[in-house]
Amino acid sequence: MSSTPTADQLRFDTLLVANRGEIACRVMRTARAMGLKTIAVYSDADADARHVREADEAIHIGPAAARESYLDIAKVIDAARRSGADAIHPGYGFLSENEAFVRACEDAGIVFVGPPAASIKAMGDKSAAKARMMDAGVPLVPGYHGDDQDDALLKREADAIGYPVLLKASAGGGGKGMRVVESGSEFQAALEGCRRESRAAFNDDRMLIEKYLTQPRHVEVQVFCDRHGNGVYLFERDCSVQRRHQKVLEEAPAPGMTAALRRAMGDAAVRAAQEIGYVGAGTVEFLLDATPGASQQQDGAFYFMEMNTRLQVEHPVTEMITGQDLVEWQLRVAMNEPLPLRQDQLSIDGHSFEARLYAEDADQDFLPATGVLDRFALDLVGADLTSAQVRLDSGVATGDTVSMHYDPMLAKLITHGPDRASALASLNRALAALDVQGVITNRGFLQRLTNHPDFQAAHLDTRFIERHEESLFASRGLDQQSLASAALVALHQLSRESESDSPWDRHDGFRVNGPRQIRIALCDPREAAEAEPSSLCVVEGRHAASDQAWQLSIRGPGESRAEVSASLTELPGDAVAITLDGHRRRLQARLLGQGQQRNTIVLSSPEGEVRLCWRRIDAIDHGQHEVESTLTAPMHGTVVALLVAPGAAVSKGDALMVMEAMKMEHTLTAPADGSVEAFRYAAGDTVGQGDVLLDFLAQSADSVHDKEAL
Incomplete structure (x- = not known):
């Protein structure tokens, strides 16, 4: 290793962020606060991305494919030279743990905001790393x-x-x-x-x-080292809730930790970092044995797994409980300054959660989603939350396109509270207040996770989702409360659409010599294209004496019937107060009117999300009722295979064609009995979300006209 540079040699004023999305926006936010000029890099697919818009300058570095742009070391170094950047922050992913990139920065005389190449190499080989950890006295499995x-x-x-x-x-x-x-x-x-x-x-x-530990927890320790021999740990995070080895929910501090165990893990993490001459932010990951009967209160209950030689996605929860800006720490250490605080000056304040919002359909095996964000907002006012309780780190905004080329994470929702229960309550309210339209997300799945009794009780391990799969993915029937609430939102909207004082122009069910009356059909959006949705419900709304009050007659699946007195009051933001038979509840209510989610009502509460497709079915409605005659692409991707011949007769549910996006395949099936008239694309063709893929002729389509379907 070369001799320690002086502070003057490492001082920089222009920072290039060699990444994209929310982490690029996050790093630039702190850099600007420190008075640094920020430079973004972007591919063809990201020409108008949020991180490009927010940077002081941006340099184009190639095509959409990451290997030809964000992963191309020569292009990134050239962008730094062209922009005059004297430092590069790699974010996470891409080149952040690439020792060749660190050496390229050194050769170009550019400060790399991260550890030395030798440290990255030491932890890159897992076998060699564990041998060194054993020598350093770090516990191993x-x-x-x-x-x-x-x-x-x-x-x-x-x-x-x-x-x-x-x-x-x-x-x-x-x-x-x-x-x-x-x-x-x-x-x-x-x-x-x-x-x-x-x-x-x-x-x-x-x-x-x-x-193999049968019930392990994934607990990681945030460490920081400088070039002056100082090393500290900023406590731990529990990242046990994962799917396919990818974290979904994180929290800090880890539940159930004793002071002795926290100190033992923290000291071991600092030893691990100093063993490899580490500099900057790093995360030492441990397995903590959560098997019933295993002692978690003794120093031998945790085991070194690996070290991530970079900033982590979940670093905000550490920032929330320590009050420290970890990106600022990174930049100051890269400028050869000593660590801002000693170990005895660091303390834990409260509890914090982070939920990762992905563009994906959790109910379709986490199929990645693409499209245009018609709306992306967080309604803190309607949720009665403050910016001190909630933080949203995102790389997107309303109007942005979610492409097929990169990781589908849209944002991170972070909450803080004086204890775990209050921080979790804020997370549930914030998830309900998150308004994302135009692209399918995992928001509903996150709500099911955070409301699960075992998660609320902190009974955590790395197979949490697997162990609770049946309850987390169980089909949820439409209960009377959800049906009545959704119908009331639709009726309220129709009442507001009066275009004049003339009764002939009103949309609110006005009738001469009779109460206003409207009939609404509701069903699960996934069944909206079917001739006879199994979830179909019909609600007849009749205005009571007050303009805000309705009497609802609900005919649900299986011919069940109910009468409900209902009223709706608008609250700040997207919030509404819905009263059903004297029981008042606060909800976030939204009506979607575009794309694949058109004519959908979304009701969100801290307990979860309900989506219902709606349609007016009384005499005023003259919409088409038959099965859709076309099938559209659910995402941007490539046609892999056509599974039937044009003109072939098929049955409902038969596989028709296969698409691929983000390295995952999706099979499109027949919505009803019928025949494929023609395919509009061939295998190998690229299609966009919403593109019509084939023409489909439903069998006995005329019989559908008389059904009360959507």
Whole structure:
């Protein structure tokens, strides 16, 4: 390592952010507050992205494909030279843990806001990293991390560790080349499979073996080191709630931690960082044994997993409980300043949660979604929340396009409170207040997670979603309260649409010598294109004596009937107060009128989200009722295969064609019995979200006209 630079040698005033999305916006926000000039880089797909709009200057670096733009080291370095940037912040992902990029910055005389290349290299090889951690006295999961990769030796090591064991690619990450082996008889086949995956993903088939903890928690410690020999930990985060090894919800501090355990994990994390000569922000990840009966109160209950040599996505929860700006710490350390605080000056204030908002359909196996954000806003006023309680870190705004080219994370919703219960209550209210239209998100899934009794009780482990899959993804029937509330919102909207004082122009159900009366059909949006939705409900609304009061007659699925007295009062923002038979509830209510979600009512509360497709079905409505004659692309992507021939007769649910986007496949099926008249695209063609893919002729379509369907 070269001699320590002086502060003057590292001082910089222009910062290039070699990333995109919310992290680029986040880094530039602090950089501007410190008086630095900010430079963005962008691909063809991001020419009008939010991070480009917010930067002082922006440099185009190539096509949409990340490997030809954001991952191209030469183009990023050239952008820094062209803009006069004397420092580069890599954000996270892309080039943030690329030692070759760090060396390229050094060669170009540009300050890299992050650790030295040697530190990144030390933690990049998991086997070598664990050997160094063992030497530094950092607790490790029992396992084998040696260089000898003989099959028989690996089998003996697994037998000695005791099953179940976890096979992991030494050079890997993201779940590639990783399998749980339950018994010795399964070992050889699992080893061969992991090696194949590891060679394909990393061009490296070395394996390591670890004892598989049946109920682990993922607890990570935020560390910071400077070039003056100082190192501190800014406490821990619990990141146990994951899907496919990707974090979904994070919180700080970790529930159930004792002062002794927190100190032991923090000290171990600082030792790990200083062992590799670390500088800047890093995260040391541990497994904490949550198996019933395992002691979490003793120093030996946690095990080193890996170190992320960069800023983490979930760093805001640490900022919320410590009151520190971690990006400012990064920039000051990169300028060769000492750490702003000592360990004894750091303390925990309250509790914080972070929920990751993704453009994806959780009910369709987390299928990534694309499209234009017709609206993206957080209604703090309507939710009765303050900016001190809630923070929204996003890389998008209303009108932005969510493309197929990059990670589908739109934003991070972060809340803070004096304790876990209050911070969680604020998170649930903030999720309800988040208004995202035009693109499907995982907001409803996040609400189901945060309202789950085991999550609220902090019964956490890395297989939380897997263990509770049945309840988290269970089909939710339409209850009377939701039906009545949605119908009332629709009726209220129709009442507001009167265009003149003339009764002939009114849309509110006016009748001569009779009470105003409107009939509304409601159903689950996923069934809206079907001839006979199983969830179909009809509500007849009759105005009572007061203009705000309605008498609702509800005929639900299965011919169930109910009479409800209802009224609606508008509150600040998107909030409304809905009173049903004397029971008043506060909700966020929105009517969507564009794209695939058109004619949809969204009701959000801290308890969750309800979506219902609605349509007026009395004499004023003359809309088309038959099954849609076309099928449209649910996302931007590529046609992979056509599964039937034009003119072929098909049954409802038959697979018609396959699309691919963001490395995931989606199969489109027939909405009813009928035939495919023509395909409009061939295999290999690129299509946009909402593009008509094929012409479909429904069987006996005329019979649908008489049905009270949507």
